[in-house]
Amino acid sequence: MSSLGSCKTQLLEQAAQVGALKFGDFTLKSGRKSPYFFNAAYAATLCAAASSDDLTENPFSDFDILFGPAYKGISLAASKDHGEGGNVVGWPSGRDEKWRVAGAIKLVVQQGGEVVGVVQLLDREEFSEIDEQGCKVSAVTKLESLLGGKGKVRSVLKMRDLVQWLEEKAAQGETTEEEKRSLQAMREYRDTYGISSS
Numbered sequence: 001m002s003s004l005g006s007c008k009t010q011l012l013e014q015a016a017q018v019g020a021l022k023f024g025d026f027t028l029k030s031g032r033k034s035p036y037f038f039n040a041a042y043a044a045t046l047c048a049a050a051s052s053d054d055l056t057e058n059p060f061s062d063f064d065i066l067f068g069p070a071y072k073g074i075s076l077a078a079s080k081d082h083g084e085g086g087n088v089v090g091w092p093s094g095r096d097e098k099w100r101v102a103g104a105i106k107l108v109v110q111q112g113g114e115v116v117g118v119v120q121l122l123d124r125e126e127f128s129e130i131d132e133q134g135c136k137v138s139a140v141t142k143l144e145s146l147l148g149g150k151g152k153v154r155s156v157l158k159m160r161d162l163v164q165w166l167e168e169k170a171a172q173g174e175t176t177e178e179e180k181r182s183l184q185a186m187r188e189y190r191d192t193y194g195i196s197s198s
Contacts, residue, residue: 004164008157012165018042021162023182030128032193035185036162038122101143115147123155126193138195159190 004012015021020042026034105115127136144152166183169175175183 004161004168008161009165009168011157012162015042023178035182035189040121102146105146116152117147118143118153120153120155121157123153123158125159125190125195127195136195141195159186159194162186163190 012021015038020039022037022039023035024037026037028034028037101118108115123140126138128139128142129137131137140153140155144150147153163183163186166175166179166186170180170183
């Protein structure tokens, strides 16, 4: 059995199968060249396919509304009714899809809400800027400081999970040629843009 865990392994396999996870040469919105691309537009397909309770476990216990933007025609937030009701709020219609999480947080606060945390499908574990002391700062770190501290952003998957998944597949002789090339490219990408794992 994978040391990555069956839940993450299942999710990564499903992501590759439906085309949410692709390997190759991609240019990100940041302008960086990446050896992989994770398409969040497939989030609904992935969540529908996931059977493990680990994927649907509530990482934050102190909320009563789940807010999520519409992205490429789907809601990135979904809530299960566990007997106490629940609300899902989408991004107001007419908004640009190129929303930013910080902007969404400000909108919730302006409407009288409190953001207790953010759950993301994939943390790329890379820096978004260099601070005044020359240290790499990730987007997650910046967002956590906006939300009040460490642990306020949770990730279902991390870049290290993708690398481990490919390494385990390679050890079992189950990788495609593209995945073999991508594994090395991902290690190089992590060396260039990665942040320290926590």
